[in-house]
Structure formats: C-alpha cells, structure tokens
Amino acid sequence: MSITIKQIAKHVGVSPATVSRVLSGRGAHLISEATRQRVWRAAEELDYHPNLAARSLVTGHTGIVALWMSELFTSFHARVVQLVEEHLHQQGYDTLIWCISRLSGTAWHGVGRVDGILVHEGAVYLQKVWKPLQRRGIPLVSMGAYALTDTDHVRIDLYQGATLAIRHLLEAGCRRIAYLVNAESRYVGEPRRDGYDRVMSAAGLLPEYIIATDQSRAESSLAVRRAVQEHGLPDGIFCHNDEMAIGAYHGLRLLGVHVPDDVAIVGCDGIEDTEYLDVPLTTIRQPLEEMCRLGVEFLQKRIAEPHIERQSALLRPALVVRASTQRR
Numbered sequence: 001m002s003i004t005i006k007q008i009a010k011h012v013g014v015s016p017a018t019v020s021r022v023l024s025g026r027g028a029h030l031i032s033e034a035t036r037q038r039v040w041r042a043a044e045e046l047d048y049h050p051n052l053a054a055r056s057l058v059t060g061h062t063g064i065v066a067l068w069m070s071e072l073f074t075s076f077h078a079r080v081v082q083l084v085e086e087h088l089h090q091q092g093y094d095t096l097i098w099c100i101s102r103l104s105g106t107a108w109h110g111v112g113r114v115d116g117i118l119v120h121e122g123a124v125y126l127q128k129v130w131k132p133l134q135r136r137g138i139p140l141v142s143m144g145a146y147a148l149t150d151t152d153h154v155r156i157d158l159y160q161g162a163t164l165a166i167r168h169l170l171e172a173g174c175r176r177i178a179y180l181v182n183a184e185s186r187y188v189g190e191p192r193r194d195g196y197d198r199v200m201s202a203a204g205l206l207p208e209y210i211i212a213t214d215q216s217r218a219e220s221s222l223a224v225r226r227a228v229q230e231h232g233l234p235d236g237i238f239c240h241n242d243e244m245a246i247g248a249y250h251g252l253r254l255l256g257v258h259v260p261d262d263v264a265i266v267g268c269d270g271i272e273d274t275e276y277l278d279v280p281l282t283t284i285r286q287p288l289e290e291m292c293r294l295g296v297e298f299l300q301k302r303i304a305e306p307h308i309e310r311q312s313a314l315l316r317p318a319l320v321v322r323a324s325t326q327r328r
Contacts (some may be wrong), residue, residue: 070121083292161284161317162195174236220247
C-alpha cells in the first residue's frame, strides 16, 4: 500500500500541511531546517512516492511547468534552461523541456500535464499556437529578444544593444564594419540587423554583410575567411551572437590577423566562453538572470490570478568592453 502524507506526518509528529509544504517545496522556507530534515528522512525511510495524478485531481495543479526553447545546442540556451529550472525549483515546480521548433502543428504535447508554459524565443512558432492555448486557459509567458508581446512577456531590447555595439566600434576608430550573421537571421525587422543598419547609415557608412550558412562556430570561421579572401579585411566585425564571434575570432587567427589591432570584434549574448579566449571578446550581455526571474514571477501570478491585466517588462542589455575592441 502506498505511503501517504498523513502517515509521514504521524511518524514525524507534525501536521500533514507541514509535510506537504516540505515535500512540494511550496512554503518550505516557512518550516525550520530541522523539521524539513526529519520529514525528508521519514519519507525516505517509509519509501514515500508522491501520487502526481491524485495530487493533480485534488489541487487542480500538476506542479510541472513546461519550458519551450527555440534551441538547445549552445551554452547560451543551456544557461537559460539552468536559470529557469533553478527559479522554478525554488517555487516547488518541476520543469519539462521541449524544443519548440520540433512541436507538431497543434503543439498540444503535454499541455494537459503542466500548470503553465514559459517560452524562450521562438515567437514565430508561438504565434501559431498561443491563441488556442489562451482559449484553453493555459498560462503562458514569452521571454527573450523575440518575445511575443500579445501575451505576458519579458522582452530584451537587442536593438539598443546593437546600437551600443556599433557606436563603440566607431569610437574605437573602425570605419569598415561588417555584420556577421547567418542567412536566416538577416531580415529587416530583426533587432540586431536594424540597429546595425541605423547606426551605419547615420555615420554615412555602407553596411557590409558576412553571411554564414548557420550560427555554428565552424561555419562562422569559414564565412569570415572567405569574406576576407574575396573582399579584403574590414576593420571591425559585429557578430550576431557569441558563438559566431568565437568562430570569427578563430577564422581571423587562422589568417594571421591580429585582434583588435587589425580587426575589432564584438559579439552578442554574454556567454562565459568569450571571457576566456587569448583575446577576451567584447560582447552585448543579455540580462538573463532578470529575464528568467521575471518570467517565473509573471507565470506564477498568471496561474494564481488568471484574469489580471497583461504583464510586460522591457530589459536593457549591457555592452561589456574587453580586449577585442581596445585598439592601440
């Protein structure tokens, strides 16, 4: 026979509500550390396993939140997953992760098993399904540079980040500044592209694009080497993200080009790798910690109060200046 919360409470000598708080994580901070340890020891000794289906029927909640990610293969996306999982765990939720680009057209995978959905990027996919989700009453928060603003959202302003980056390159003396970007992301309306174009135009300079087939380091390295061999060396490169910036740095080193004296480089995202190269890279750091904290906070509010007004936040990135743009 399955062990119940009431049996654990009797074994420990506390109320069932106390045991529930400890095991679910919700309100556990209100319980003393000594009591929490006693409850966990008792649960282990009695071989307690929560009946998630029964809990869902009683409470109307599963204790699970879905995290839909646009990508999962870079350290940037891994950092988002880590931060979201930490914040959800602190609030007593488990995390179920899906890559949104692999969802079927209906996108109902697991919807009946989650209390809400957090979506990072993937606004194109989300646009197709958020209204049906809304009709079904599924709480949802969109996050990132490509957040869907028709629902609760936390958006990061990479247009401003790009303008900061290009102005910084101009101040460093660069006049031929190329934008390294993959073909799929080079479209009018993309915030980094728009910020780059605007500042270059205002400075009376022609935009120049280095197009990679994808955002990988290997393809970015190859694209930069080909561009330099065919069109000569720019004196500044603004990169769509840090993965591409690391690839660009690698490609330039293979050509014997010195960073930053020959070419200054700026990346985007703020991943840790950029700080540990021989020449640390200047980058646009996205405020991921604040984004994930607010995203979880907005989702909790929406779960608790389904009819509140739309919640929104606009976060500003910061330019972190390192050796890759500090020219002599």
